[in-house]
Amino acid sequence: MRDAMTHAADTPDVPSAPSAPDAPDAPDAPDSGDSTRPLQPPGVAAATAAAALAGRSSTSGWKDHAGRIAAGFALLVLAALPLLPVPEFWITQANYIGMFALVVLGLVLLTGVAGLTSFGQAAFVGLGAYTTALLSSRYGVSPWLGLFAGLMVTLVVALVLGWITLRMSGHYLPLATIAWALSLNYTIANLDVLGKYDGILGVPALEFLGVSLADGRSIYYLIWLCALLGAVAVRHLLDSRPGRAIRALGGATVMAEAMGVSTYRYKVIVFLLAALLASVSGWLFAHVQRTVNPSPFGLRMGIEYLFMAVVGGVSSVWGAFVGAGVFKIIEDQLKELLPRLLGSNGNFEIIVLGVVLVLMLKYAPKGLWPAARLLTARLQPTRALGHRPVGTNANANANADADASAQRRPHRDAVGAPSTTAALPRRAQPARGTPLLRVDRLRKQFGGLVAVNDVSFTLHAGEIMGLIGPNGAGKSTTFNLISGVLSASSGRVEMAGTPVTGWPSRRIARLGLSRTFQHVKMIPDMTVLENVALGGYLRGRSGTLKAMLRLDRAEERQLMAEAQRQLQRIGMQDHAHELAGNLALGPQRLMEIARALCSDPALLLLDEPAAGLRLKEKQALADVLRQLRQEGLSILLVEHDMDFVMGLTDRIVVMEFGTRLMEGTPQEVQASPAVRAAYLGTEH
Numbered sequence: 168m169r170d171a172m173t174h175a176a177d178t179p180d181v182p183s184a185p186s187a188p189d190a191p192d193a194p195d196a197p198d199s200g201d202s203t204r205p206l207q208p209p210g211v212a213a214a215t216a217a218a219a220l221a222g223r224s225s226t227s228g229w230k231d232h233a234g235r236i237a238a239g240f241a242l243l244v245l246a247a248l249p250l251l252p253v254p255e256f257w258i259t260q261a262n263y264i265g266m267f268a269l270v271v272l273g274l275v276l277l278t279g280v281a282g283l284t285s286f287g288q289a290a291f292v293g294l295g296a297y298t299t300a301l302l303s304s305r306y307g308v309s310p311w312l313g314l315f316a317g318l319m320v321t322l323v324v325a326l327v328l329g330w331i332t333l334r335m336s337g338h339y340l341p342l343a344t345i346a347w348a349l350s351l352n353y354t355i356a357n358l359d360v361l362g363k364y365d366g367i368l369g370v371p372a373l374e375f376l377g378v379s380l381a382d383g384r385s386i387y388y389l390i391w392l393c394a395l396l397g398a399v400a401v402r403h404l405l406d407s408r409p410g411r412a413i414r415a416l417g418g419a420t421v422m423a424e425a426m427g428v429s430t431y432r433y434k435v436i437v438f439l440l441a442a443l444l445a446s447v448s449g450w451l452f453a454h455v456q457r458t459v460n461p462s463p464f465g466l467r468m469g470i471e472y473l474f475m476a477v478v479g480g481v482s483s484v485w486g487a488f489v490g491a492g493v494f495k496i497i498e499d500q501l502k503e504l505l506p507r508l509l510g511s512n513g514n515f516e517i518i519v520l521g522v523v524l525v526l527m528l529k530y531a532p533k534g535l536w537p538a539a540r541l542l543t544a545r546l547q548p549t550r551a552l553g554h555r556p557v558g559t560n561a562n563a564n565a566n567a568d569a570d571a572s573a574q575r576r577p578h579r580d581a582v583g584a585p586s587t588t589a590a591l592p593r594r595a596q597p598a599r600g601t602p603l604l605r606v607d608r609l610r611k612q613f614g615g616l617v618a619v620n621d622v623s624f625t626l627h628a629g630e631i632m633g634l635i636g637p638n639g640a641g642k643s644t645t646f647n648l649i650s651g652v653l654s655a656s657s658g659r660v661e662m663a664g665t666p667v668t669g670w671p672s673r674r675i676a677r678l679g680l681s682r683t684f685q686h687v688k689m690i691p692d693m694t695v696l697e698n699v700a701l702g703g704y705l706r707g708r709s710g711t712l713k714a715m716l717r718l719d720r721a722e723e724r725q726l727m728a729e730a731q732r733q734l735q736r737i738g739m740q741d742h743a744h745e746l747a748g749n750l751a752l753g754p755q756r757l758m759e760i761a762r763a764l765c766s767d768p769a770l771l772l773l774d775e776p777a778a779g780l781r782l783k784e785k786q787a788l789a790d791v792l793r794q795l796r797q798e799g800l801s802i803l804l805v806e807h808d809m810d811f812v813m814g815l816t817d818r819i820v821v822m823e824f825g826t827r828l829m830e831g832t833p834q835e836v837q838a839s840p841a842v843r844a845a846y847l848g849t850e851h
């Protein structure tokens with residue numbers, strides 16, 4: 168168990184959606200210290216970091232430049248399209264692509280990033296469309312008020328649905344989305360007031376400052392304004408404090424909770440955002456079509472939105488546009504072509520699209536946008552690759568799409584000027600020698616197995632305590648009970664005088680407890696710097712709206728500067744912009760320590776921090792931990808490397824078969840025949 172890691176760190180094909188680093192029984196992989204850079208004492212690292220950042224800028228500068236030119240060109244084409252003498256059909260297509268992309272953007276957040284699959288987004292489109300259609304056509308309400316009303320109706324319905332379904336896991340959530348997609352659609356189709364299957368006719372056109380948006384060319388700008396604003400807001404969100412928490416939802420919830428994140432709250436937020444984006448699309452749809460009926464809001468359309476997301480790249484913001492565009496254009500062409508080819512009418516395009524989806528899942532599961540990014544990264548001039556900074560690799564660059572990786576730019580700003588960024592406030596450490604952690608007859612049973620059997624000990628502020636014992640002794644389970652990852656069967660845990668037994672880990676984290684995990688838990692497609700910054704979650708305040716409006720930059724700079732500082736402290740600064748999933752096990756463990764330190768803890772729980780490190784790295788890590796102790800931090804560590812433990816700890820608790828065998832100084836423990844017997848597996 169102890170040498171296990173959560174994923175293949177050197178896998179070149181890093182998934183753009185978070186994988187499952189939280190899985191407790193992840194496959195074992197050999198330790199690899201090769202890419203580990205020696206730990207450096209605090210302060211020595213600054214020059215190296217600056218050099219790495221300077222080296223980095225030439226590659227990313229080229230990419231940024233090319234990216235900006237491509238984006239500028241795309242915007243120019245978008246802006247000019249309605250002014251050009253192109254067929255009306257093109258404009259209609261572009262309008263639908265913009266409206267579809269809005270819904271798919273929600274799916275990028277919900278499914279691609281947060282890992283919550285929904286087949287029901289079309290129902291939210293329907294809520295937005297029907298609300299404005301009903302109010303504006305029957306009651307003469309302004310369509311702009313209809314937008315607001317649609318958003319409110321969607322918000323209420325999504326809140327209720329989210330509250331009921333978002334605690335479900337596995338296959339149950341997608342099944343639940345199918346259920347509510349069907350029931351919402353049938354409800355709409357059977358209400359007299361909504362015109363049943365005939366729907367509502369005579370929906371008025373939108374007007375803006377007295378200008379009618381009745382024709383396709385004039386509403387085009389509004390549709391694309393909404394779509395692009397949605398995309399920018401989603402990108403901003405993903406590149407922020409709440410964004411990092413959202414990106415943990417896809418497979419790192421245990422870790423995120425231990426860093427103080429309420430993962431359920433963020434699931435609800437993402438669900439609401441996706442529903443609201445769909446509702447805006449529905450509002451536009453109603454005023455483009457000037458009529459609504461239930462069929463565009465059914466389950467089939469819900470599946471097609473997911474299809475678009477997968478085609479474009481389910482975790483990629485710009486992939487939403489690619490997916491919507493490719494889907495709409497191919498579907499329309501097939502609708503024209505297939506009946507002519509086959510000589511009869513029918514929805515043959517569905518069959519072809521189904522086959523295309525299966526082939527895409529097989530050969531390009533990440534979607535077209537990430538595939539295009541990979542291709543352009545490969546075509547990148549070798550000159551630029553030659554300037555790649557220490558610690559990064561081509562795969563990191565190529566896979567750094569996730570569009571979630573928009574985050575890099577501000578981070579560079581942040582770490583580029585750490586001296587001008589005010590440091591985050593720090594917690595007052597408890598007085599040295601006072602009891603900080605009291606564990607009293609703590610017990611955990613897994614069925615008939617007593618993993619932790621009435622264990623008691625007290626850790627005092629400012630000391631480093633070791634928790635050792637043979638494999639299976641119950642050390643990691645004890646860690647999980649103390650930190651709230653597992654709930655105790657009985658017993659009591661007190662942190663700084665506060666009873667925390669039964670508290671969830673995010674609540675305990677607020678008291679200043681931070682931890683690392685026996686099996687590294689991280690977000691592999693986020694950079695090392697971002698992973699570490701997630702540790703500082705509780706030190707920030709910026710919420711979702713602030714992040715989407717980009718009003719969080721000052722705080723974000725502080726968080727990033729703090730993350731950079733902690734990386735420097737443990738000698739990992741050269742890896743700051745590398746994808747965490749590309750690190751070897753040793754650096755991943757160090758990254759976890761930096762992440763825990765980023766929370767400014769009073770008590771640090773380290774589960775096998777030295778595993779995967781080379782001798783010099785272990786010695787440097789021990790130096791860093793001693794330095795932390797000097798600064799007043801208290802540390803409880805589980806470790807199998809006896810030299811490391813004996814040279815570092817003040818006191819040691821030895822466990823065997825779930826019970827506390829003894830407690831004493833390193834010398835007392837080393838001299839104990841009982842401890843030796845426990846390790847040798849003999850009677851005592």
Ligand SMILES: Nc1ncnc2c1ncn2[C@@H]1O[C@H](COP(=O)(O)OP(=O)(O)OP(=O)(O)O)[C@@H](O)[C@H]1O
Pocket residue numbers: 168169613616618636637638639640641642643644645685
């Ligand atoms: N979730 C679980 N369900 C059932 N049994 C578990 C669970 N977690 C741990 N155990 C069992 O509890 C016992 C203690 O496990 P634990 O991981 O705490 O030991 P450890 O001292 O940390 O061992 P190692 O040094 O090998 O990591 C083991 O027998 C283990 O198989």
